[in-house]
Amino acid sequence: QSVLTQPPSLSGAPGQRVTISCTGSSSNIGAGYDVHWYQLLPGTAPKLLIYGNSNRPSGVPDRFSGSKSGTSASLAITGLQAEDEADYYCQSYDNSLNVVLFGGGTKLTVL
Amino acid sequence: QVLLVESGGGVVQPGRSLRLSCAASGFTFSNYAMYWVRQAPGKGLEWVAVISDDERSEYYADAVKGRFTISRDNSKNTLYLQMNSLRAEDTAVYYCARGLTVISSRGYFDYWGQGTLVTVSS
Numbered sequence: 001q002s003v004l005t006q007p008p009s010l011s012g013a014p015g016q017r018v019t020i021s022c023t024g025s026s027s028n029i030g031a032g033y034d035v036h037w038y039q040l041l042p043g044t045a046p047k048l049l050i051y052g053n054s055n056r057p058s059g060v061p062d063r064f065s066g067s068k069s070g071t072s073a074s075l076a077i078t079g080l081q082a083e084d085e086a087d088y089y090c091q092s093y094d095n096s097l098n099v100v101l102f103g104g105g106t107k108l109t110v111l
Numbered sequence: 112q113v114l115l116v117e118s119g120g121g122v123v124q125p126g127r128s129l130r131l132s133c134a135a136s137g138f139t140f141s142n143y144a145m146y147w148v149r150q151a152p153g154k155g156l157e158w159v160a161v162i163s164d165d166e167r168s169e170y171y172a173d174a175v176k177g178r179f180t181i182s183r184d185n186s187k188n189t190l191y192l193q194m195n196s197l198r199a200e201d202t203a204v205y206y207c208a209r210g211l212t213v214i215s216s217r218g219y220f221d222y223w224g225q226g227t228l229v230t231v232s233s
Contacts, residue, residue: 002155036219038156045115046156046206046223057221089156093216099172100146100158100218 003028004090004103011109012080020075020106022090028101030071033093037066037075040087040105049088050075077108085110113137113222115207120227123197133190133207133224141165141185144210146220147192149203159205160192163214170214175201197231204228 005023012018022035029035037050048057050066053073065076073092077084090103119131133145147159160181162169169181180193190207205227208220 034217034219038220040156043225045225046208046220048219048221048223051219051221052217091156091219093218095216100161102148102156102158105155 002102002104003094004092004101006090006103006106008104009107009109011111013111014080014082016080017076017078018080018108020088022073022103024071024092026071027096028092028094029068029073031095035066035068035073036091038089038091040089080110082110084108113209115209115222115224117205117207117224117227120205120229122230122232124233125198125231127197128195129197129229131192131194131205131227135188135190140188142212144214144218145183145190146208146210147181148206148208151203161210161214164212168214199231202229202231
């Protein structure tokens with residue numbers, strides 16, 4: 001059971017908007033630590049999608065956006081495309097465990 | 112471009128040792144904290160260890176503390192993970208990843224390698 005909770009799976013049709021949640025607690029997201037998001041495709045290096053809650057690295061399409069409020073964060077993907085089918089992970093820091101934390105991951109299926 | 116290439120994975124018996132390497136290129140390796148992150152089969156990502164840019168600081172996840180050692184050779188642009196007393200639960204794909212210029216609670220990983228698979232089995 002991950003300290004950062006994500007839905008195990010989500011699905012959406014091409015062109016739709018999906019949102020992946022990442023729920024933490026007062027010792028991680030709620031303590032003000034930033035949330036970052038990664039995309040994992042089989043056989044490829046994980047890719048940073050969002051850093052510092054809402055910032056996109058160069059080269060990441062603006063279809064991807066991040067937000068944070070209270071003890072939760074979200075990754076939104078608009079205009080869903082087949083190539084977005086992947087696993088998505090949130091990451092933060094926990095000051096009671098003193099560790100880098102990852103969410104349990106969300107498998108996104110594009111119908 | 113930034114490139115991280117892991118090597119050294121394989122099949123090893125429980126209790127034995129293995130050393131992973133991560134060759135870095137395309138950036139000034141000695142300026143960045145470096146991490147190892149793993150993913151067990153069917154499981155999520157798990158932070159394993161971090162080492163500062165100047166090798167003075169290192170930190171470990173409780174699950175590997177006392178068994179794994181992270182190190183780096185800035186002259187060779189290479190990161191290492193010495194894994195001793197391996198257990199079945201250490202079976203995973205091990206990724207090296209670049210952090211910030213300092214070890215920070217605000218840190219994230221902007222570049223990753225493709226990973227190397229370690230299988231601990233008799």
